Amino acid sequence: MTSTRRNTAVAFFDTFKTLSVQDAISIRTPTCRHIFTPASISPPPPLDNAQFAAHISRLKEIIASFPVTTKEISEDQEKNQVIIWATAQAEFHTELKDAGISDEEWAYKGEYVFILTMDETGQKIDRVVEFLDSKATERLRELMARARANK
Template sequence: MTSARHRTALRFIQAFETLSVDTFLSLQTPTCHHIFAPSSLSLPPKDNAAFAAHISGLKQLMEGFPVRAKEVIDSQESNQVVVWATSETRFRDEVKDTGIPEDEWAYKGEYMFVFTMDESGEKIERVLEFLDSKKTKDTLLALMERARGNKARIEGDKSVPN
């Protein structure tokens, strides 16, 4: 039988499948903070509002960002859950271009999440997310920037009168 902590942590990473802001926020305390590591990525911590905006931004570019647990460590003593996970991006077709092969748009990442829970174990007080810094900087951020540029061009084209 799994603990409430364990179930909450897995629901959080499963929410990346659809990038549901409502699901993420329903699992977090009002004062939850999401911290990205390592610090060399220079990604600022996010409170709930900033995290919701971050997820909303991803949803404009991606249909989903499925994250799958490889290993879960549930610590009753520290009231934390550690999840080692992998992911694969599913960019929206309209933001992709043929300058990058289709298989490269399906970025595969690896993460470590450390969830600190409230007393009930049903809400997350803090998320510490370790990303593969080299691959994130070299690949994922470049794909996202390209997708944003493609989206902006498409939206710009729509605003041009016929």
């Protein structure tokens, strides 16, 4: 049987398929914080809901979809958390890809670990800790800059 926490985690990942700001914010508590890590990649500071919504909106300008595939998921009932090991692939808007690099080079894929802390109901996320793939994130930043320049 699937728990409410697990269903909420799946709903969180589903928002990356469409990059819908409304869907992403709807499953977060009003005080939710999104924390990117590790510090070695100079991540942005923690994002509140308004900042996270702006982040998703900026992504949507250059990325059509960012589907997440779960490799492993586990729950910590005591901490009311779901921990997910996943991969994700950025699918850039076709018109923003230039011929200067191949389609294979535009095909970004990264590996992530998410720790989602839920509210007491398990239906809303109160805190996200996202461990980014440090090597792949460097490449993603390059691709994003290139796509923005092509916009």
